[in-house]
Amino acid sequence: xxxxxxxxxxxxRRLRRAELPIDTVALARYLVGKTVVHDLPEGRLxxxxxxxxxxxxxxxxxxxxxxxxxxxxxxxxxxGHAYVYFAYGSAWMLNISSERKGIGGGVLVRAIEPLEGxxxxxxxxxxxxxxxxxxxxxxxxxxxxxDRSFDRVDMCSPxxxxxxxxxxxxxxxxxxxxxxxxxxxxxxxxxxxxxxxRFVSGPAKLLQT
DNA sequence: AGTGCGATTGACT
DNA sequence: GTCAATCGCACTA
Numbered sequence: 001x002x003x004x005x006x007x008x009x010x011x012x013r014r015l016r017r018a019e020l021p022i023d024t025v026a027l028a029r030y031l032v033g034k035t036v037v038h039d040l041p042e043g044r045l046x047x048x049x050x051x052x053x054x055x056x057x058x059x060x061x062x063x064x065x066x067x068x069x070x071x072x073x074x075x076x077x078x079x080g081h082a083y084v085y086f087a088y089g090s091a092w093m094l095n096i097s098s099e100r101k102g103i104g105g106g107v108l109v110r111a112i113e114p115l116e117g118x119x120x121x122x123x124x125x126x127x128x129x130x131x132x133x134x135x136x137x138x139x140x141x142x143x144x145x146x147d148r149s150f151d152r153v154d155m156c157s158p159x160x161x162x163x164x165x166x167x168x169x170x171x172x173x174x175x176x177x178x179x180x181x182x183x184x185x186x187x188x189x190x191x192x193x194x195x196x197x198r199f200v201s202g203p204a205k206l207l208q209t
Numbered sequence: 210a211g212t213g214c215g216a217t218t219g220a221c222t
Numbered sequence: 223g224t225c226a227a228t229c230g231c232a233c234t235a
Contacts, residue, residue, distance in 0.1 A: 053216065061216070071231065088217045089228025095216085108216055138217050181216055 010116055012037060012046065012165035017080045017156040020164075024098040024105040027079065028054035029192045031096065031164075033171030036112055038144045039161045043120055045144050047112030047134055048168065051193040051200045053179045055106050057099065061185040064104025073152070075104045080156035080164065084141070084148055091138025092147050096155065096164070110137045110180070110191075112144075113199040115168065136201040172196060177206045 012035050021027045029052075037046040055062035063085070064075040074083040075097050083095040083106050099105040112134045114121060121143035122128045134140040141147070146162065155164045172194045179191045180202050189209075193200045200207070 055216075063216080066232080069232080085216090086230065088215065089230075090219095091217050093216065106216095110216085136217070179216070183215080 010046065010168055012168060014158065015080075015156065015164040015166055017078070020079050020098075020156070022079060022100060024056035024107060025054045025190060027096070027098045028052040028107040028190065029174060031107060031109070032174050032192050032194055033167045033169075035115070035165030035168060036094075036109065036140075036144065037163050037165050038146065039163075040117075040120070040145065043117050045117035045121055046115040046165070047140070047144070048115060049109055049111075050113050050197045051109075051111035051191070051202075053108040053110055054098070054190040054192070055095075055108065056190070057103060057105050059185055059188070059190075061179070061182045062104070062106065064106065068104065072104070075106045076102055077152065077154075080154060082146075082150050082153040082155055082162060084146060084151040086148065087138065092141035093137045094141050094144075094146050094150075108137060109140065111135050111193070111199050111201045112140050113197060114143070131198060135199050175207065175209055177209055180206070 021030050031049050031052050034049050063072045077097045078101040079098050081097040094109045095106040098107050124145050125143050134143045175193050175195045176189050177191045
């Protein structure tokens, strides 16, 4: 467990775009153990990425599959941009664009382990159970106060309030399973997570492999 | 203009 | 474990 006390400050290095693999599946694996940070006037919210899913080129379950539309435009931006969309009328989802400019692909951030700003995250979510605070894509977006206004944000820009950071501790071994909540391409193993981490979402039976 | 359907969550048996 | 709420978007006409 790595939740910091409110006064303890973490030094987190911003990731440069050049450090991100230019491949959706490679990026999804790479991002496990890295950090998502949202700097707000009230303070910093941050967490370790512990679960991702890849939606690569040609994937029929991917939002980029049917081509370049207005709503899915950000999936076609250079890698490292946020693609934020609203699912099931209730939950915002944070994705990172993952291919070269003009090519559609994305990595869904499914869960983070809270690092900084836990009290503010609890306020954003309206709950105080630590384990449920950021376990699941809709929950982590709410905790980090991410909504449609963050769509298209460059998370590798030195000025961006929402950004990707380097790992702050060693990453455990990474498990690989099928993705969650799909009705197409269900066989593909494109979900990556840190084994044994209690902030990983999804059914227990998917914790093998 | 109408319809179907989610990359989910939270409430409930 | 099951299940319905909820709404933006893509697709059909």
